[in-house]
Amino acid sequence: MTPMIADRLRRIHDVTDNFFFWQGLRWIPLGTAMLAYAFMRSVDFSTASDAREWIALSLFALALWLSTSVLGRYYARHFGRVRGDASRHVVRTSVKWFLVYPAIVVAMLVDLELVPPLIVSGLAYALAIEAYRQSTGGGRAHYTAFAIGLVAFSILPLFGAAPVGRSGLTPLIGIIGLIYIVGGVLDHRELVRVLAPIEEERHVASV
Amino acid sequence: MSRPFEELADLDRLIHEPARLAILTALAACKAADFLYLQRLTGLSKGNLSSHMTKLEEGGLLAVAKEFVGKIPQTRLSLTDAGRTAIDGYWKTMDRLRKETRRR
Numbered sequence: 001m002t003p004m005i006a007d008r009l010r011r012i013h014d015v016t017d018n019f020f021f022w023q024g025l026r027w028i029p030l031g032t033a034m035l036a037y038a039f040m041r042s043v044d045f046s047t048a049s050d051a052r053e054w055i056a057l058s059l060f061a062l063a064l065w066l067s068t069s070v071l072g073r074y075y076a077r078h079f080g081r082v083r084g085d086a087s088r089h090v091v092r093t094s095v096k097w098f099l100v101y102p103a104i105v106v107a108m109l110v111d112l113e114l115v116p117p118l119i120v121s122g123l124a125y126a127l128a129i130e131a132y133r134q135s136t137g138g139g140r141a142h143y144t145a146f147a148i149g150l151v152a153f154s155i156l157p158l159f160g161a162a163p164v165g166r167s168g169l170t171p172l173i174g175i176i177g178l179i180y181i182v183g184g185v186l187d188h189r190e191l192v193r194v195l196a197p198i199e200e201e202r203h204v205a206s207v
Numbered sequence: 208m209s210r211p212f213e214e215l216a217d218l219d220r221l222i223h224e225p226a227r228l229a230i231l232t233a234l235a236a237c238k239a240a241d242f243l244y245l246q247r248l249t250g251l252s253k254g255n256l257s258s259h260m261t262k263l264e265e266g267g268l269l270a271v272a273k274e275f276v277g278k279i280p281q282t283r284l285s286l287t288d289a290g291r292t293a294i295d296g297y298w299k300t301m302d303r304l305r306k307e308t309r310r311r
Contacts, residue, residue, distance in 0.1 A: 005225065009232045012248060017236040019244075080244025081281070082237050195247035 014137035015194045019082040021136040022194075023075045024187025029063035031180025038174030079195055092135045100128050108169065115165040122154030122172050129179070142186045146179045221266045222297045226251055227259050231268065231286065231294045239272075239285035260284065268293055 015022055037056045086093070107124035110116060126147040133143035153175060156162035162171070222228060229249050233240060246256050263269035268290030272283045286294070 009229065012229055012233050013236045016233040016240065016244075016248070019237070079247060081241045081276075081283075082244055083239040083283075085236075085238045088236075195244070196250055198246050198250070198252075 011139070011194055014139070015191070016082055017084075017088065018137040020084065021132075022187055022191045023071070023079075024184035024189075024191065025074070026067045026071045027180045027184035027187070029066040029071075030060075031177045031184060033059040033063040034177030034180065035174050036177075038170050038177060041170045041173070079191070095131070095135075100131060104128060111164070111169055112166060117164060118157050119154040119162070119164060119168045119172060121169060122150050122175075125172070125176060126150035126154065140183075140187060140190060142183060146183060150175065150179075219293065219297060221262065221268070222293060224259075226255070227263060228297075230256075230259060230263065230284075231290065231297075234269070234284060234286045235291060235294045239283050242282040242284070245284065263290070 020026075033056075036059055040052050040056060104121065104124050107121040110120045129143050129147045129150065133140055133147075153162065153172070157164045157168060162168060222231060226249050230245055233245060233248055242253075242256065246253065249256060251259070260269060260271060264271055267287060270285050270287050270290075272285075274281050274283060
Protein backbone atom coordinates (compact mmCIF):
# COMPACT_ATOMS: atom_id res chain seq x y z
CA MET A 1 0.00 0.00 0.00
CA THR A 2 1.48 3.34 -1.03
CA PRO A 3 1.80 6.15 1.54
CA MET A 4 -0.69 8.17 -0.55
CA ILE A 5 -3.38 5.49 -0.21
CA ALA A 6 -2.59 5.10 3.48
CA ASP A 7 -2.98 8.89 3.94
CA ARG A 8 -6.24 8.88 2.01
CA LEU A 9 -7.61 6.04 4.17
CA ARG A 10 -6.53 7.83 7.35
CA ARG A 11 -8.33 10.96 6.16
CA ILE A 12 -11.46 8.89 5.35
CA HIS A 13 -11.36 7.44 8.84
CA ASP A 14 -10.85 10.83 10.53
CA VAL A 15 -13.55 12.64 8.56
CA THR A 16 -16.10 9.87 9.12
CA ASP A 17 -15.23 9.74 12.80
CA ASN A 18 -15.72 13.52 13.12
CA PHE A 19 -18.21 14.21 10.33
CA PHE A 20 -20.30 16.69 12.35
CA PHE A 21 -17.28 18.87 13.18
CA TRP A 22 -16.17 19.09 9.56
CA GLN A 23 -19.53 20.51 8.45
CA GLY A 24 -18.02 23.98 8.50
CA LEU A 25 -20.98 26.00 7.26
CA ARG A 26 -22.78 25.13 10.50
CA TRP A 27 -20.38 27.39 12.42
CA ILE A 28 -20.94 30.47 10.30
CA PRO A 29 -24.28 31.61 11.84
CA LEU A 30 -22.81 31.36 15.35
CA GLY A 31 -19.71 33.28 14.27
CA THR A 32 -21.87 35.97 12.69
CA ALA A 33 -23.97 36.28 15.86
CA MET A 34 -20.78 36.64 17.96
CA LEU A 35 -19.41 39.25 15.58
CA ALA A 36 -22.70 41.19 15.71
CA TYR A 37 -22.77 40.95 19.51
CA ALA A 38 -19.21 42.28 19.77
CA PHE A 39 -20.12 45.13 17.42
CA MET A 40 -23.22 46.02 19.49
CA ARG A 41 -21.15 46.04 22.67
CA SER A 42 -18.46 48.25 21.17
CA VAL A 43 -20.72 50.86 19.58
CA ASP A 44 -22.57 53.29 21.78
CA PHE A 45 -26.11 52.76 20.54
CA SER A 46 -28.89 54.75 22.14
CA THR A 47 -30.65 51.40 22.64
CA ALA A 48 -31.07 50.48 26.28
CA SER A 49 -28.69 47.81 27.49
CA ASP A 50 -31.56 45.37 28.17
CA ALA A 51 -32.88 45.67 24.62
CA ARG A 52 -29.38 45.08 23.30
CA GLU A 53 -29.08 41.86 25.30
CA TRP A 54 -32.47 40.68 23.99
CA ILE A 55 -31.42 41.40 20.41
CA ALA A 56 -28.23 39.42 21.00
CA LEU A 57 -30.18 36.52 22.51
CA SER A 58 -32.51 36.49 19.48
CA LEU A 59 -29.51 36.49 17.15
CA PHE A 60 -28.00 33.48 18.95
CA ALA A 61 -31.36 31.64 18.81
CA LEU A 62 -31.58 32.34 15.07
CA ALA A 63 -27.99 31.16 14.62
CA LEU A 64 -28.77 27.93 16.49
CA TRP A 65 -31.81 27.26 14.30
CA LEU A 66 -29.88 27.95 11.08
CA SER A 67 -26.99 25.77 12.22
CA THR A 68 -28.97 22.74 13.39
CA SER A 69 -32.07 22.76 11.22
CA VAL A 70 -31.32 24.50 7.91
CA LEU A 71 -27.63 23.66 7.51
CA GLY A 72 -28.10 20.22 9.10
CA ARG A 73 -30.61 19.40 6.35
CA TYR A 74 -28.28 20.84 3.71
CA TYR A 75 -25.42 18.57 4.75
CA ALA A 76 -27.66 15.50 5.02
CA ARG A 77 -29.09 16.13 1.54
CA HIS A 78 -25.77 16.84 -0.18
CA PHE A 79 -23.19 14.86 1.78
CA GLY A 80 -25.20 12.06 3.36
CA ARG A 81 -25.69 10.91 6.91
CA VAL A 82 -23.29 9.32 9.36
CA ARG A 83 -24.37 7.90 12.68
CA GLY A 84 -21.42 8.55 14.98
CA ASP A 85 -20.21 6.27 17.72
CA ALA A 86 -20.12 8.27 20.97
CA SER A 87 -18.29 5.48 22.77
CA ARG A 88 -15.21 6.29 20.67
CA HIS A 89 -15.01 9.80 22.17
CA VAL A 90 -15.52 9.38 25.90
CA VAL A 91 -12.17 10.99 26.71
CA ARG A 92 -12.77 13.94 24.36
CA THR A 93 -16.24 14.57 25.80
CA SER A 94 -14.95 14.40 29.38
CA VAL A 95 -12.01 16.73 28.68
CA LYS A 96 -14.35 19.18 26.94
CA TRP A 97 -16.91 19.38 29.75
CA PHE A 98 -14.66 18.99 32.78
CA LEU A 99 -11.52 20.81 31.64
CA VAL A 100 -11.84 23.02 28.55
CA TYR A 101 -15.18 24.73 29.22
CA PRO A 102 -14.49 25.32 32.95
CA ALA A 103 -11.03 26.67 32.05
CA ILE A 104 -12.61 29.20 29.65
CA VAL A 105 -15.17 30.30 32.26
CA VAL A 106 -12.45 30.68 34.92
CA ALA A 107 -10.27 32.63 32.46
CA MET A 108 -13.14 35.02 31.72
CA LEU A 109 -13.79 35.53 35.43
CA VAL A 110 -10.10 36.25 35.95
CA ASP A 111 -10.19 38.83 33.14
CA LEU A 112 -13.32 40.48 34.55
CA GLU A 113 -12.50 40.40 38.27
CA LEU A 114 -8.72 40.48 38.60
CA VAL A 115 -7.98 42.44 35.38
CA PRO A 116 -4.50 40.98 34.70
CA PRO A 117 -2.12 42.81 32.29
CA LEU A 118 -3.01 40.45 29.41
CA ILE A 119 -6.15 38.73 28.12
CA VAL A 120 -6.17 35.34 29.84
CA SER A 121 -9.39 34.27 28.06
CA GLY A 122 -7.64 34.65 24.70
CA LEU A 123 -4.89 32.28 25.81
CA ALA A 124 -7.49 29.79 27.09
CA TYR A 125 -9.36 29.97 23.76
CA ALA A 126 -6.11 29.51 21.82
CA LEU A 127 -5.42 26.28 23.71
CA ALA A 128 -9.04 25.18 23.25
CA ILE A 129 -8.85 25.79 19.48
CA GLU A 130 -5.70 23.70 19.10
CA ALA A 131 -7.20 20.95 21.29
CA TYR A 132 -10.34 21.08 19.11
CA ARG A 133 -8.26 20.66 15.95
CA GLN A 134 -6.33 17.71 17.30
CA SER A 135 -9.32 15.93 18.82
CA THR A 136 -11.55 16.23 15.75
CA GLY A 137 -9.38 14.60 13.12
CA GLY A 138 -6.27 16.79 12.94
CA GLY A 139 -5.26 18.44 9.65
CA ARG A 140 -6.84 21.87 9.08
CA ALA A 141 -3.69 23.90 9.76
CA HIS A 142 -5.77 27.08 9.75
CA TYR A 143 -6.80 26.35 13.35
CA THR A 144 -3.17 26.38 14.45
CA ALA A 145 -2.78 29.74 12.69
CA PHE A 146 -5.90 31.04 14.50
CA ALA A 147 -4.54 29.85 17.85
CA ILE A 148 -1.22 31.63 17.24
CA GLY A 149 -3.11 34.76 16.24
CA LEU A 150 -5.16 34.61 19.43
CA VAL A 151 -2.03 34.28 21.55
CA ALA A 152 -0.59 37.34 19.80
CA PHE A 153 -3.81 39.28 20.43
CA SER A 154 -3.88 38.19 24.09
CA ILE A 155 -0.44 39.57 24.83
CA LEU A 156 -1.01 42.88 23.02
CA PRO A 157 -2.05 44.63 26.29
CA LEU A 158 1.44 43.93 27.68
CA PHE A 159 2.72 46.43 25.10
CA GLY A 160 -0.12 48.84 25.69
CA ALA A 161 -1.64 48.03 22.29
CA ALA A 162 -5.03 46.70 23.47
CA PRO A 163 -7.31 47.10 26.50
CA VAL A 164 -7.70 44.53 29.29
CA GLY A 165 -10.63 43.48 31.48
CA ARG A 166 -14.18 43.91 30.19
CA SER A 167 -12.99 46.19 27.36
CA GLY A 168 -10.54 43.52 26.22
CA LEU A 169 -13.21 40.82 26.10
CA THR A 170 -15.42 42.63 23.56
CA PRO A 171 -12.87 42.50 20.68
CA LEU A 172 -12.02 38.94 21.75
CA ILE A 173 -15.66 37.89 21.20
CA GLY A 174 -15.52 39.51 17.75
CA ILE A 175 -12.26 37.77 16.87
CA ILE A 176 -13.64 34.40 17.97
CA GLY A 177 -16.73 35.06 15.86
CA LEU A 178 -14.46 35.77 12.90
CA ILE A 179 -12.56 32.54 13.59
CA TYR A 180 -15.86 30.60 13.49
CA ILE A 181 -16.73 32.17 10.14
CA VAL A 182 -13.35 31.79 8.41
CA GLY A 183 -12.70 28.38 10.01
CA GLY A 184 -16.15 27.25 8.94
CA VAL A 185 -15.58 28.19 5.31
CA LEU A 186 -12.16 26.49 5.27
CA ASP A 187 -13.52 23.36 7.00
CA HIS A 188 -16.26 23.15 4.41
CA ARG A 189 -13.66 23.38 1.64
CA GLU A 190 -11.69 20.55 3.25
CA LEU A 191 -14.85 18.46 3.50
CA VAL A 192 -15.62 19.01 -0.18
CA ARG A 193 -12.08 17.90 -1.01
CA VAL A 194 -12.54 14.63 0.88
CA LEU A 195 -16.16 14.09 -0.19
CA ALA A 196 -15.91 15.14 -3.81
CA PRO A 197 -19.16 15.81 -5.69
CA ILE A 198 -20.47 12.66 -7.37
CA GLU A 199 -20.65 12.46 -11.17
CA GLU A 200 -24.43 12.93 -11.37
CA GLU A 201 -24.16 16.04 -9.16
CA ARG A 202 -21.27 17.47 -11.21
CA HIS A 203 -23.31 16.95 -14.36
CA VAL A 204 -26.31 18.77 -12.89
CA ALA A 205 -24.06 21.60 -11.64
CA SER A 206 -22.52 22.07 -15.08
CA VAL A 207 -25.88 22.28 -16.92
CA MET B 208 10.41 -16.26 10.84
CA SER B 209 7.29 -14.92 9.11
CA ARG B 210 7.42 -14.28 5.36
CA PRO B 211 5.90 -10.93 4.40
CA PHE B 212 5.19 -11.86 0.77
CA GLU B 213 3.27 -14.95 1.79
CA GLU B 214 1.33 -12.97 4.36
CA LEU B 215 0.62 -10.33 1.74
CA ALA B 216 -0.76 -12.99 -0.58
CA ASP B 217 -2.91 -14.30 2.25
CA LEU B 218 -4.57 -10.92 2.81
CA ASP B 219 -8.30 -11.09 2.35
CA ARG B 220 -8.90 -9.94 -1.23
CA LEU B 221 -12.45 -9.03 -0.37
CA ILE B 222 -11.06 -6.34 1.94
CA HIS B 223 -7.84 -5.44 0.12
CA GLU B 224 -9.57 -4.02 -2.98
CA PRO B 225 -9.16 -0.18 -2.65
CA ALA B 226 -12.82 0.84 -2.94
CA ARG B 227 -13.99 -1.84 -0.51
CA LEU B 228 -11.16 -0.96 1.85
CA ALA B 229 -12.32 2.68 1.79
CA ILE B 230 -15.92 1.63 2.54
CA LEU B 231 -14.87 -0.63 5.40
CA THR B 232 -12.46 1.98 6.82
CA ALA B 233 -15.24 4.57 6.89
CA LEU B 234 -17.76 2.23 8.46
CA ALA B 235 -15.22 1.17 11.08
CA ALA B 236 -15.17 4.79 12.28
CA CYS B 237 -18.92 5.06 12.90
CA LYS B 238 -22.04 3.10 13.76
CA ALA B 239 -23.58 3.50 10.31
CA ALA B 240 -23.48 5.65 7.18
CA ASP B 241 -25.84 6.08 4.27
CA PHE B 242 -25.32 5.33 0.60
CA LEU B 243 -24.84 8.96 -0.44
CA TYR B 244 -22.05 9.52 2.10
CA LEU B 245 -20.17 6.45 0.90
CA GLN B 246 -20.71 7.42 -2.71
CA ARG B 247 -19.14 10.84 -2.14
CA LEU B 248 -16.35 9.31 -0.09
CA THR B 249 -15.36 6.73 -2.71
CA GLY B 250 -16.28 8.67 -5.86
CA LEU B 251 -17.90 5.51 -7.24
CA SER B 252 -20.99 5.46 -9.46
CA LYS B 253 -24.20 4.11 -7.90
CA GLY B 254 -23.84 0.86 -9.82
CA ASN B 255 -20.23 0.28 -8.77
CA LEU B 256 -20.91 1.10 -5.14
CA SER B 257 -23.92 -1.23 -5.11
CA SER B 258 -21.77 -3.98 -6.60
CA HIS B 259 -19.10 -3.58 -3.88
CA MET B 260 -21.81 -3.42 -1.21
CA THR B 261 -23.32 -6.67 -2.45
CA LYS B 262 -19.93 -8.41 -2.35
CA LEU B 263 -19.28 -7.20 1.19
CA GLU B 264 -22.80 -8.15 2.27
CA GLU B 265 -22.44 -11.61 0.77
CA GLY B 266 -19.11 -11.94 2.54
CA GLY B 267 -20.89 -11.26 5.83
CA LEU B 268 -18.91 -8.07 6.51
CA LEU B 269 -21.65 -5.53 5.88
CA ALA B 270 -25.28 -5.11 6.94
CA VAL B 271 -27.59 -3.15 4.66
CA ALA B 272 -30.84 -1.66 5.95
CA LYS B 273 -33.45 0.16 3.89
CA GLU B 274 -35.45 2.82 5.70
CA PHE B 275 -37.43 5.99 5.12
CA VAL B 276 -36.38 9.41 6.42
CA GLY B 277 -39.61 11.33 6.00
CA LYS B 278 -40.71 10.31 2.51
CA ILE B 279 -37.19 9.73 1.21
CA PRO B 280 -35.93 6.14 0.98
CA GLN B 281 -32.46 5.59 2.38
CA THR B 282 -29.93 2.81 2.40
CA ARG B 283 -28.03 2.60 5.66
CA LEU B 284 -24.87 0.55 5.91
CA SER B 285 -23.00 -0.72 8.92
CA LEU B 286 -20.30 -3.25 9.70
CA THR B 287 -21.30 -6.59 11.12
CA ASP B 288 -19.30 -7.94 14.07
CA ALA B 289 -17.44 -10.15 11.61
CA GLY B 290 -16.76 -7.09 9.44
CA ARG B 291 -15.36 -5.15 12.36
CA THR B 292 -13.13 -8.07 13.36
CA ALA B 293 -11.98 -8.50 9.75
CA ILE B 294 -11.01 -4.85 9.18
CA ASP B 295 -9.26 -4.68 12.57
CA GLY B 296 -7.34 -7.86 11.68
CA TYR B 297 -6.49 -6.44 8.26
CA TRP B 298 -4.95 -3.28 9.72
CA LYS B 299 -3.03 -5.28 12.32
CA THR B 300 -1.57 -7.47 9.56
CA MET B 301 -0.68 -4.40 7.48
CA ASP B 302 1.01 -2.73 10.47
CA ARG B 303 3.00 -5.88 11.21
CA LEU B 304 4.06 -6.22 7.57
CA ARG B 305 5.14 -2.59 7.46
CA LYS B 306 7.25 -2.99 10.60
CA GLU B 307 8.83 -6.20 9.30
CA THR B 308 9.74 -4.74 5.93
CA ARG B 309 11.29 -1.70 7.63
CA ARG B 310 13.37 -3.98 9.85
CA ARG B 311 14.87 -5.85 6.86
